[in-house]
Amino acid sequence: MDQDFDQSEHVTHEKAARITDLDGAKGVVDRFRARLVKSVVGRDDVIDLVITALLADGHVLLEDFPGSGKTTLAKALGDCIVDDMPDDDIVTIRRIQFTPDLLPGDVTGTTIFDPNTNRFFFRPGPIFAHIVLADEINRTSPKVQSALLEAMAEKQTTVDNRTRKLDAFFFVIATQNPLDLSGTFPLPAAQLDRFLFKIRMTHISRQAELDLLTNLKNVTRGAASDLPRITRTEVLDARATLKEKVHIAREIHEALVDIAEATRNNDRAVQGVSTRALVLMLPALQARALAQGRDYVSSDDIQALAPFVFAHRIELAPGSGSAEDVVAECCAKPLESLSRKTLKR
């Protein structure tokens, strides 16, 4: 797959200027968005979420039908990245098509005997990439899923009892088909928890679809190719910067705790939101605030992200409708009181 990429465009030895302030970080977001919007038509909301997850150092699970642009999105994302550390054997993007007979080694890599040197050497699997597209993740066996699990949670992988570090950039976009479930291995809750967002995509709008067909030639040719790319280091810097610089007020923390409390007390939810979810939520909020050009987290961010962060983390009682509804219900009161608080003091 990497043959598709002209590696020269995605490799540089020059270090870009370090990003230390929010304006620089916002610049990263803007460049991502500008490129992605050009490449993927009619998915602006998903693009924003993916950028947010990328900057929040989280992973994304897309629930979507085949042919809805997942791969396009992932490829476009990979196309945005410039590897400024070309010597580390880690490429910008890999795609793994999960199948039932896949083995963990196919994902993580494996040790191979080299007759020339008479030694075993490690051949990295597709997981050693900045961006990994894990297609149809629920079609593979739990063994492979758990191999991915370690990688996603700890950014490291263990092969032959030897633990190898993944790159700090490591970002997984996994997909699964919500309908065609026969012969699949649904992700267990623990693994779902590794994904920051679970995004349920819908078909794009009629207008967007028309635009896509009309401009198909331009799109496939890479209309965004001449837009500025982002280096790996810039992304890492942006991550660090926003964690540092985007302010989260105490009221936001209170609202998050209230929401978690509400999900735990909700009759329709058997299991509420975990504390880890709240911890993961914070950088996501910051990333979104940054994407919105703010240096503070607002209730708007919570409202925008809560369904994607919390919905797949709560376990519903049978027949309780959709998790998104439950989350929205649990968010309403804390967010309303948060909004009112700002007028009082």
Add this chain to the structure above:
Amino acid sequence: MTDRELASSGWDRVVAGLAHPVRGVAWMIAIGTAAGPIGGFSWVVIGAMAVVVGLVAGEVLGRGRVRTPWLVGSAVGVVLVSLVLRWILTTFALVPGIFGPAFTLWASLLLGLGTVVAVGLAMLRVLGLRGPAYQAVELFGLGALLANAVASHRDGSIARPLWLSDLAWSFGVDPGRVLLAGGAVLTGLLAALLLLGATRRKPGPGLLALPVFAVLAWFLASHLPTLEPPDPEQLFAEAGGEEGQGGGGDEIGDAPKPKPGEGPAPKPKPGEGPAPKPKPGEGPDAPKPEPGEGPDAPKPEPGEGPDAPKPEPGEGPDAPKPEQGEQGGQPDANDPNGQPPPDGDPTSGDPTSGQPQEGEDDASGAKPPDEPPDPLEGGGGSSGNSPVAVVLVDDDYVPPTGYWYLRQGVLVDYNGSRLVESTLPGVDDDILDHFAVGVEDLAYQAPIDHRAVVHGSVSLLVEHPNPFAPEAAVQYAPRANPNPARFDRSYSFVSHALTGEYKDFVGLGVGDPAWSDELRALYLETPEDPRYAELAEQIRTDFLAGVPEELHDDPFVQAAGITLWIGENMKYSKKERHADVDDPTADFLFGNRIGYCVHTAHASVYLWRELGIPARVATGYAVEETNRRGSTMVVRSGDAHAWSELYVTGVGWVPLDVTPAENLDEGGQPPDEDESQMLGEMARHQPDQPQGPRPDYSWIWRVLGYGTGGLLSTFVVVLLVVHWAAKAWRRTRPLWAGRKALSRVGYRAALDLLAEAGLVREAGETREAFARRLSMPALEQMTAMHLRGALGAPGAADEMGRSRAEWTGLLARLRVEIAAARPWWRRWLGFVDPTSVYRTR
């Protein structure tokens, strides 16, 4: 999460919780007013308990999971079962036999009233909870019950509910006000229920509207004419009028008509009040049912006619209206007067003198000094049941004749046509032509022989020109008016009331030796018509034939003989007025012998005088002893009467009256006992200092009334001012707020502006989403600045407030943006709306 849940926090929840007590109180009032008059205290208690049980059960069941059809079905079942149980309880003697009657009574009440009320309310609540539209049924039932309780009070009738109007009167308050106040409270309760039941909106601000309702109600109460205190006379008169039609229609018609204009009618608007009091059919008849009975008359003197005493029977029949009565009376009067009234009808009759006036006077009953007879007759004729006075008798006294003769005037002087008041000094000394201002002894003090001292008081419901009292009054004194709203005035009297029976007067002789010749001549003056003397002689001769020899010379026996003869030979009818002749008495006596009390009294007096017996006609009221209730005697317009009196030596003036043997008119209906009792209670009510001016407690009500109204008005005004001040404060705050607060108050001012224009953030909508929805750039910018100040890093607020000019500029831009988005009237409406700030959030 719904709006309701969002709104239900803190204060809102408290307000919403008020719905239950409010509903409970409203229903208790409704059930109490409906059941109280029927079953009294026990019903009210059971009803209240049932209300509580029903509402609680309804709330619980309504929120439960049982399906509505099942609930309704089982409710019907419960009611049926309890009714059957109640039937068993009250039908078979077993239960009362075991548990006693008290238990049975309460148990049957519980099973009947209690179950029906409780189950009914529970079902109403269940339906109301599950289908909000059913709340209308509940509110309708509530309103209907209360309206029903006070409905009988409509049109200003003082009648019902009696317990309420009695209570109110006893405090000197118009029951109308009490009922209005009750209605206002109820309206408030209903409004509160509706507001509290409105789940979609916050009830808090809505409740602010209640004081406004209250003030409106108060203004209505204080400025609408409905509050005119009911005027008894007018009410009664009107009532009578209607009834009367039947009886004396024609005649009456004529007579009274003229007067209306002149208005004897003392009290204000006669026309207005629908006649409340009416006991429907009664009109025509006299209060005394037994016209014919006369004969058995109470105390018949040996010699006397059977009927002597019963004057009224005849009268009663018709004319409810005083006026009508008059007619009857008037004509006569006129005739006697010598006014040759063309017709009997006063109206057309003599424009001149007496008639019209008299008529009027009569109307009121006894008033007309001039023509006493009229009133009497009128009264008699009219039979009206309208109370005109309440007499309270303090001493234990029973008139031997069976009638209380309340003497108001006397007619002595023969003017060629009839008897009139004498101008001679010393003649009318046993009446008073004015109301005493202090204790006033009459010039003529009746002897004490054969008499008892009687104390008492009279409270006039209708204006009278001079006082009357049971004969023979010796002293009048003013008395505090027990209830100025009801009574015209009140006075006390001391009378030497007759105790001797007629037979005691035989042999005493007549006349007073101390009289001057002139006076004696006056009392013996007769018409020149010789037929009187002939008739008198003939009657005496005939009568004495059946009397023991030794009594033949006794004047009292002779007088009784004449009275009896008249009673036997005349027919009573108010309709025959002998109006258009020179001497109505002669026309009566030597004509068809149909007439009423004035005619018989005149005839008696003339015939007596022919026999040398000093006599006169007295006017006033004659109230049957059987109509006295304890110490209370209600004098009605139908009691007006004229009777003949003769002077018995050593005893004084003694009424010797006759009831015609035959009554051509119909009888009347008995008086309203409730009303009599109530009037008695009212008349008896006296302030602590009996003789002093009655302390006026009405100021309490004024203060309370105006105080409440004023308080409410003030409250509302203060409320408005506070709200507007708050709006102004919030509007101008950005101009002078500190830097730290600017990002908050500036944004708040922006939200206020939007709220005035009706643009409000929805519940659950974030501030950014709100700004995006309105797509007003200035608002979006202010939202960002505000949120950065509120949620941003420390110091952000300070930074956001650095530029006041920026904020004021943004606000100005926002105004422009709002103006572009909303019509001008909507913005101005919001500008004056004091509650717009409540929608800012």
